[in-house]
Amino acid sequence: MTLALTFAVTAALLLGASDFFAARSARTTPSVTVTRTAVATSVSLSPLLLLLVDWEWVAHDAVIALLSGVFMIGGLMLLYEGYAVARMGIVAPLASVLLAVVPVVWDLVNGVRPGATAAIGMGLGLVALVLTSYTPGGSGSVVIGSVLGITSGVAFGIAFTLMGEVTKASGLMPVVLQRLAGFAMLSTIALFRTEPFFAEGVGRRYAIGAGALGLVAIGSLQLAFQRGDTGPVSVASSQFATVAVILSVVFNRERMRWWQAVGVASTAVAVALIALGG
Numbered sequence: 001m002t003l004a005l006t007f008a009v010t011a012a013l014l015l016g017a018s019d020f021f022a023a024r025s026a027r028t029t030p031s032v033t034v035t036r037t038a039v040a041t042s043v044s045l046s047p048l049l050l051l052l053v054d055w056e057w058v059a060h061d062a063v064i065a066l067l068s069g070v071f072m073i074g075g076l077m078l079l080y081e082g083y084a085v086a087r088m089g090i091v092a093p094l095a096s097v098l099l100a101v102v103p104v105v106w107d108l109v110n111g112v113r114p115g116a117t118a119a120i121g122m123g124l125g126l127v128a129l130v131l132t133s134y135t136p137g138g139s140g141s142v143v144i145g146s147v148l149g150i151t152s153g154v155a156f157g158i159a160f161t162l163m164g165e166v167t168k169a170s171g172l173m174p175v176v177l178q179r180l181a182g183f184a185m186l187s188t189i190a191l192f193r194t195e196p197f198f199a200e201g202v203g204r205r206y207a208i209g210a211g212a213l214g215l216v217a218i219g220s221l222q223l224a225f226q227r228g229d230t231g232p233v234s235v236a237s238s239q240f241a242t243v244a245v246i247l248s249v250v251f252n253r254e255r256m257r258w259w260q261a262v263g264v265a266s267t268a269v270a271v272a273l274i275a276l277g278g
Helices: 002-025 031-051 059-085 088-109 116-133 142-163 173-190 201-227 230-237 240-251 258-276
Strands: none
Touching: 002 031, 002 201, 002 230, 002 240, 002 258, 031 059, 031 173, 031 201, 059 088, 059 142, 059 173, 088 116, 088 142, 088 230, 116 230, 116 240, 116 258, 142 201, 142 230, 173 201, 201 230, 230 258, 240 258
């Protein structure tokens, strides 16, 4: 479990950095265009992952990977729509917590129960997600924002749960298929929307950076799922929200509220408890 947690924490760090780059790109570029550019970058680089770990073609894993790619992009679209119609402080905490809760519930249904220490760490991790992702202010519909936050979190949670069902024999091949499925979905969406297909200018550079970091992050996450239980890995990796907040404070000079500072500290304690309860 220690190795799995190491991969999960690595995924959280890289996903947080990827989100930060994507947010920078979204300042000048429509969010769906940023996402498509980032995923296209991931697709072009993803074959390199096959050189890192031994793999073999497993049809069962291939189907799971394609489904997880659809759910992951679907969750992303719902999340961005939520940000557009409601306060981030409503949408983000719901999405973050459900992202982690769905895989935990799946573990429980399948009889996988963490030890007391790890369970406390996982609970604290969920609290940390709410604290770090909540931001006051803004406007919009509470009801619609809540619905979109919940549905996006469930979609992400299903994607994570599916990744946890992939066998170790497949190595990182499922990540390649997941990225392909996501790009195919985003390309289809482009047929019905008017945003640019790929980002331009400064937005493109940040989107490419987000895609490259995101690919390595998802690769690390897949290795974590193949080596540990789905629930603890999901909770640990979902702390990427904390990383994104810290990067925004350091580089964007955003103010860290006191509850976010508590959330950051809680994140560290939560991951440590999960490790101790391995």
